[in-house]
Every structure is written in C-alpha cells, then in structure tokens.
Amino acid sequence: MKSGAAGARVRNKATIKVSVEVMSWLKEDFEHEGWDRLVFDQEITGNSSIMDLLQQLAKKYPRFNQKAFIDSKHNLLDYSAVVFNGTFLSSLQNLDTELKEGDNIKLTPGFYGG
Amino acid sequence: MYGSTGKVLRVDMTQGKLWDEALDEATLQRYLGGTGLGTKYLMEEVDPKTDWSDPKNIFFLGSGILGGSRIPGSGTISITTKGAMTSGATSSQANGNFGAYLKWCGYDAIIVQGASTTWKYLYLHEGGAELRDASKLLGKGSWETEDAIKAELGYKERAMSVFGIGPAGENMVRFAGVFGDRGHAAAHNGLGAVMGSKKLKAFAAQRAPNKLQFADSEKLGELAKKTTEGAKAFGGGGVFNWGTSRVLPAGEAAGYLPVKNYQTNVFPEKDLFDGQRVRSLFKSQNYPCYGCASHHYELMTVTEGPYKDFFGKEPEYEQWAAWGPQIGQKDPGAAVVLSNECDNLGMDTNEAGWLVGWVMECYEKGALKKEDLGGLEMTWGNVEATRALLKKIANREGYGDTLAEGVKRAAEKMGGEAVNWAIFTGKGNTPRGHDHRGRWVEMLDTVVSDTSTLQTQMLVVDKDLWKMPNPMDVFNPEQVVQAEANSTGSMTVSDCLVQCWFCSFNDTKTQTESINAATGWNLSLEEVMNIGRRAVAMMRIYNLKCGLTPDKEKPSSRYCSYTVDGPNVDKPIVPHWEKMMDQYYKMMGWDRKTGMPLPETLKELDIEDLAK
Numbered sequence: 001m002k003s004g005a006a007g008a009r010v011r012n013k014a015t016i017k018v019s020v021e022v023m024s025w026l027k028e029d030f031e032h033e034g035w036d037r038l039v040f041d042q043e044i045t046g047n048s049s050i051m052d053l054l055q056q057l058a059k060k061y062p063r064f065n066q067k068a069f070i071d072s073k074h075n076l077l078d079y080s081a082v083v084f085n086g087t088f089l090s091s092l093q094n095l096d097t098e099l100k101e102g103d104n105i106k107l108t109p110g111f112y113g114g
Numbered sequence: 115m116y117g118s119t120g121k122v123l124r125v126d127m128t129q130g131k132l133w134d135e136a137l138d139e140a141t142l143q144r145y146l147g148g149t150g151l152g153t154k155y156l157m158e159e160v161d162p163k164t165d166w167s168d169p170k171n172i173f174f175l176g177s178g179i180l181g182g183s184r185i186p187g188s189g190t191i192s193i194t195t196k197g198a199m200t201s202g203a204t205s206s207q208a209n210g211n212f213g214a215y216l217k218w219c220g221y222d223a224i225i226v227q228g229a230s231t232t233w234k235y236l237y238l239h240e241g242g243a244e245l246r247d248a249s250k251l252l253g254k255g256s257w258e259t260e261d262a263i264k265a266e267l268g269y270k271e272r273a274m275s276v277f278g279i280g281p282a283g284e285n286m287v288r289f290a291g292v293f294g295d296r297g298h299a300a301a302h303n304g305l306g307a308v309m310g311s312k313k314l315k316a317f318a319a320q321r322a323p324n325k326l327q328f329a330d331s332e333k334l335g336e337l338a339k340k341t342t343e344g345a346k347a348f349g350g351g352g353v354f355n356w357g358t359s360r361v362l363p364a365g366e367a368a369g370y371l372p373v374k375n376y377q378t379n380v381f382p383e384k385d386l387f388d389g390q391r392v393r394s395l396f397k398s399q400n401y402p403c404y405g406c407a408s409h410h411y412e413l414m415t416v417t418e419g420p421y422k423d424f425f426g427k428e429p430e431y432e433q434w435a436a437w438g439p440q441i442g443q444k445d446p447g448a449a450v451v452l453s454n455e456c457d458n459l460g461m462d463t464n465e466a467g468w469l470v471g472w473v474m475e476c477y478e479k480g481a482l483k484k485e486d487l488g489g490l491e492m493t494w495g496n497v498e499a500t501r502a503l504l505k506k507i508a509n510r511e512g513y514g515d516t517l518a519e520g521v522k523r524a525a526e527k528m529g530g531e532a533v534n535w536a537i538f539t540g541k542g543n544t545p546r547g548h549d550h551r552g553r554w555v556e557m558l559d560t561v562v563s564d565t566s567t568l569q570t571q572m573l574v575v576d577k578d579l580w581k582m583p584n585p586m587d588v589f590n591p592e593q594v595v596q597a598e599a600n601s602t603g604s605m606t607v608s609d610c611l612v613q614c615w616f617c618s619f620n621d622t623k624t625q626t627e628s629i630n631a632a633t634g635w636n637l638s639l640e641e642v643m644n645i646g647r648r649a650v651a652m653m654r655i656y657n658l659k660c661g662l663t664p665d666k667e668k669p670s671s672r673y674c675s676y677t678v679d680g681p682n683v684d685k686p687i688v689p690h691w692e693k694m695m696d697q698y699y700k701m702m703g704w705d706r707k708t709g710m711p712l713p714e715t716l717k718e719l720d721i722e723d724l725a726k
Binding site for chain 2: 021023024025026034035036037076077081083086087088090091092093106108109
C-alpha cells in the first residue's frame with residue numbers, strides 16, 4: 001500500500017467512487033437505525049487518502065464526527081477500526097493510504113475487548 | 115468500617131461447621147477484596163503442591179470494597195481457587211447480584227475448605243448462614259437449581275441470588291464453571307469442578323436489607339452517575355446499548371472471529387448473527403445486574419426455526435462465536451439453544467466450543483469416527499449431535515469422559531497430527547472466543563496469564579495513565595508488548611474491587627475516587643494501580659511454585675498458526691514470538707529463566723517475603 005502525507009500530494013480534481021460499509025453499532029452514528037447492512041458508494045476527490053474519506057464522512061455525519069474525532073479522550077482507533085480491501089489496517093499511519101476507484105472500506109467498532 | 119462488613123464467612127465442608135472471621139481494614143486497603151484478597155488466602159493456606167481436588171484446596175468467593183454500593187457493576191463476584199485446568203491459581207468473575215447480596219447478608223467473602231460426604235448448598239440470609247441438604251438438586255442444571263432453591267426457601271426471582279454447578283461440576287469435568295442469576299458465569303479453570311470435589315452444589319444469598327455504611331454517600335452517588343456516563347461513552351456506547359452481541363459481523367471483517375477451529379476466517383452467514391437483528395427477530399427482555407443501567411444483559415425467546423419457543427439468556431458474543439462460526443453452525447436460534455444448554459450443564463463455553471470444533475475437525479479428517487463417539491456424526495454445524503455430545507461430556511459418558519479433561523489433555527491423549535489441530539496454551543487453558551491471530555495482544559496475554567484467562571487487555575479507558583501506546587499498531591510487536599506489560603494490573607484493579615468491566619471500563623481514576631468516597635481512605639492513584647499489579651505478581655509467584663514455569667508459556671501450533679484467508683493473512687506472530695517474550699519479561703521485571711519477579715519488582719510491590 002502506498003502511503004504518504006495527504007497534504008503533500010498534488011490534488012487530482014477528478015472524483016473517484018469508493019464503497020463504504022459501516023458495521024455493527026457504528027451504523028447508528030451514520031443515522032441508520034436498522035439491522036440490515038449499511039453499504040454505500042462515496043464520491044471523493046482523486047488522490048484522497050482513507051483519512052480524507054473519514055474526515056469527509058465526519059462532516060456529513062455529526063455523531064460519527066463527535067465520536068471519532070472530537071472526543072480527545074478516545075482515539076479514533078478505539079472507536080472505529082478500518083478494513084481496506086479486505087485487509088485490516090492496524091495503525092493510523094495506514095490511514096494515509098491513497099484511495100483508488102472501486103476501493104472497499106469497512107468501518108467496524110474499535111479494537112478492544114477479550 | 116465504611117464500605118465493608120468486616121467479616122468473612124468460613125465454611126468447613128468436612129465438619130459441616132461455619133464461623134465468622136474478622137477482616138481488618140489494613141488487609142482491605144492492601145487488596146480491596148476479590149482477586150487480591152482471594153489470592154492472599156490461597157497463598158497463605160494452600161500448599162502449591164496440593165491437588166486442585168484435594169479437600170485442602172480452598173474456594174474463595176468474594177465481593178470487594180465497593181460491593182453493594184451504588185457504584186454500577188458492584189454486584190459482581192470474584193472466585194479464587196487452585197483450578198482444575200492449569201492446577202494453578204485462578205481468578206474468574208461473574209456479574210449479576212450475588213456480590214451485593216453477599217455483603218447485605220453480612221459478609222465480604224466466603225472461604226470454603228474441606229469436602230463433605232453428602233451434597234450441600236450454602237444459604238446466606240439476614241440472620242446468618244447455614245449448610246442445607248442438596249441431595250434433591252443433584253443432576254439439575256444451573257437454572258433448575260436456582261428455581262428449586264428459591265422455591266424451597268420461598269423467595270421470588272430477584273429476592274435471592276443463586277450461583278451453583280450443573281451436572282458437569284458434580285462429575286468434576288475439568289472445565290466446569292459456576293453459574294447463576296440466569297446464566298452469568300465464573301467459567302474459567304474448572305471452578306465448578308472444585309465445588310464438585312467439595313460436594314457443594316450452590317451458594318444462595320437473600321436480598322437482605324442493605325445496612326452497609328459509606329464514608330461519603332453523596333459523593334459516591336455522584337461517582338455512580340459518572341461511572342454510568344463513562345460506560346455510555348466508551349467505544350461509542352455499543353456495549354452499553356447492545357451488550358457484546360453486535361460485534362460478530364464486524365469481528366469477521368476484522369479477522370478476529372473464530373471459524374471452524376481456525377481453519378478459515380471467512381463466515382458468509384455472519385450477518386444472521388448481528389445482535390441487533392437477533393434482538394429484533396427474537397423476543398428479548400432486559401435483565402440487568404444489580405446497579406446497572408445498561409442493556410448488556412437480556413433474556414431471549416427464539417421465535418422462528420426448529421428451536422422456536424426455546425427460552426434462555428441471550429448469548430454473549432463469545433457464545434455466539436462458539437456455537438455459530440467456531441463449529442460451522444449457521445442458525446442463531448440453535449446457537450441460543452447450545453449456549454444455554456452448555457451453561458445449564460455447567461461448562462465453560464470457551465473450552466467447550468474449542469473442544470467441539472476440534473472434535474469436528476478430527477471427524478472430518480478421520481481421526482475420530484462415529485463409533486468412537488457413541489454413534490454421533492460430528493459433522494460441521496450438526497446441532498443435535500453437538501447437544502448430545504455436550505451431555506456426554508457433562509456426564510463423562512463414553513468418549514465424553516476423555517473430552518471432559520479439556521482440549522489440551524484430550525488432544526495429547528489422542529496424539530499424532532490431531533494435537534496440531536487443537537487450540538490451547540502450554541499452561542492448559544484455552545483462549546476466549548476470538549481468533550487471536552488477529553489480536554496479538556490478547557494472544558500474548560492469554561499465554562502469560564496467571565488467571566487462566568485474560569489477565570489484562572486493551573479494555574482500558576485511560577491509556578495514557580497506564581502508559582499504553584496510543585494510537586497503537588496492533589500488529590507492531592514492540593507496541594503489543596508495551597501495551598500488555600504496562601497495562602498489567604488495570605483489569606485486576608476491577609477484579610479486586612469486583613466491579614464489572616463493562617461498567618468501569620477499567621477507569622482507574624474514577625475507581626480510586628469511588629474507593630476513597632466509600633471508605634474515607636485517601637489512597638493515591640499509584641497505590642490503587644499497585645494493588646492490581648501486586649495481585650498479578652502474587653498469582654505468578656504462586657503459580658511458579660505450582661509448576662507453571664516459563665517453558666509452558668507457549669501457544670499451541672494451531673493457536674499461533676498462519677491464517678489462510680481473511681484480513682490478516684500476512685500477519686503471523688510466530689517470527690516475533692521469542693523476542694516479544696524477552697521484551698515482555700524485561701518490562702515486567704521478571705527473571706527470564708525462572709519467571710520469578712526480580713527483587714526490585716518484589717520490593718516495589720511490597721511482597722518481598724512471598725517469593726521465598
């Protein structure tokens with residue numbers, strides 16, 4: 001996976017589409033109350049990183065923003081883990097990975113417990 | 115004394131005698147109760163060479179200094195004894211009401227010694243305690259035992275708390291647990307087998323009037339609210355609102371869901387087990403523990419499928435995992451049945467799930483045949499065969515007698531390639547219901563643990579306080595060791611206080627404030643943290659004397675095997691293991707060869723005399 005500081009990239013104005021699945025109780029923070037799967041396509045500017053995508057989602061969904069980014073006591077990875085194209089991302093550094101058309105992102109509850 | 119009854123109840127099963135013993139304030143300040151206090155008594159009274167089934171073994175069941183207060187999760191109990199699985203010290207907790215009722219009956223803890231020749235149960239009430247005849251309870255499951263004792267003594271559902279053993283405990287199945295308050299379990303390391311060895315069927319405590327006194331009740335009330343707010347917030351509030359049941363599909367996505375005995379990480383039916391779906395589909399009702407406002411614990415009736423109308427408790431995540439993906443079973447209704455029947459027979463679901471998965475793999479590969487198993491066809495997902503096998507194990511019938519010894523012993527008895535299919539640690543215990551190949555810190559913890567189950571983990575609200583990497587790369591060997599070593603003691607503080615983890619989330623600062631408000635003491639944060647670390651070190655010292663030496667701190671080959679699919683294919687722990695252990699021992703201040711805490715570690719924890 002290619003990684004690097006998102007701010008250092010040259011922005012590609014073209015948009016790409018990625019697939020996002022929000023799992024378990026995180027769905028409530030995306031204003032989805034049912035138990036059925038929450039899967040949607042999300043458009044984002046080319047060259048964006050996974051973290052850029054999360055920030056974009058945070059602007060749209062205030063509860064996700066509150067829990068993932070505003071509460072300084074809890075780290076993002078406590079609240080939400082990220083599976084990228086079927087691979088579990090274990091560090092914040094991995095969230096700098098650049099997105100491509102058709103990428104698949106799953107957001108799962110944070111990584112804690114027995 | 116504020117916060118405490120100042121007494122423990124002594125029970126001699128051999129002589130049928132009961133007496134009160136004073137519990138002084140200095141001892142409680144040093145241990146808080148629960149796991150720490152139980153370990154103190156175990157070290158002082160049970161020779162490490164004593165067999166777990168010897169009448170000389172003691173069985174400690176205790177509350178803690180917050181037990182029966184307004185602090186959420188303070189109805190929990192902690193049990194300490196020399197366990198049947200590892201033949202070493204153990205500590206296992208069960209939520210519910212018993213911890214509060216115990217203290218309201220006038221005791222901080224019960225210590226059982228000796229062994230009876232006839233079956234008894236212990237009845238605690240406002241006026242004292244007595245041993246009663248349990249012969250009519252023999253063969254009854256944990257729910258039936260609760261019903262029968264309440265009926266005999268004339269108590270309504272919540273007017274009494276009962277914890278006891280099922281047939282598995284009576285037959286000293288090595289992984290028999292202690293169950294009560296409708297399915298809560300202190301399941302690990304054969305606590306139920308120890309009760310069976312003493313012919314003690316159950317503990318029953320009346321909900322007596324609460325006469326406990328606390329130093330600052332107003333402050334304690336404020337801290338109770340703060341604790342509840344903390345539980346609501348932690349991890350986005352998922353456990354508070356949904357219990358543990360909603361993580362199963364996410365567990366598959368992240369690669370920590372055990373599927374078919376670690377042979378794959380793919381479980382296409384995962385969404386059928388989504389906790390919200392199941393709660394919507396089946397009939398469920400909240401059944402909270404003492405002092406808890408969360409929706410963690412529910413009772414459930416299956417409303418469709420072949421097990422329609424079955425009533426029991428909602429399985430915890432680990433029960434869904436064991437009786438769904440681990441055995442290749444796709445019907446949530448059947449998982450409700452298997453979870454409750456395993457509980458009712460009185461067996462640890464974790465061990466039973468690994469055991470049945472191993473049997474199914476042996477059956478698939480021809481190492482076990484139908485005729486070996488009393489005619490059972492142990493194909494993946496065969497619910498009826500699993501129900502029958504669980505009964506055979508609980509009753510030690512046929513091959514069930516071998517399986518009743520647990521995964522490690524059964525596999526080693528069979529020998530050959532089948533040992534490589536079994537999931538266990540060198541100490542004789544098995545992991546919680548996860549695929550720890552995707553959770554390195556839990557694998558390390560499970561293997562080095564002296565409780566026989568998780569001893570510490572990432573369930574810590576204040577990572578900075580415990581010097582955990584934050585954020586943490588869960589596949590970075592150095593960070594994993596740092597997290598494990600530095601947070602050692604965090605969960606044990608909760609287990610000494612005997613407060614439910616899902617209420618406290620091991621928030622040591624709020625716990626310290628609560629201790630001081632309850633007792634009028636002025637313990638510092640560091641002193642409370644050291645109480646947890648001290649209890650861990652004490653168990654280690656005791657277990658080393660029991661023969662649980664560093665060479666046994668290894669995962670079985672399947673437990674640490676390479677994953678073949680799923681999200682963690684390229685992340686084997688094996689190449690890092692020895693270096694991680696070296697680093698872990700160094701950070702813990704333990705001797706790498708002997709396992710013993712180094713003199714400076716002992717001095718820091720004020721237990722220099724115990725290592726002799």
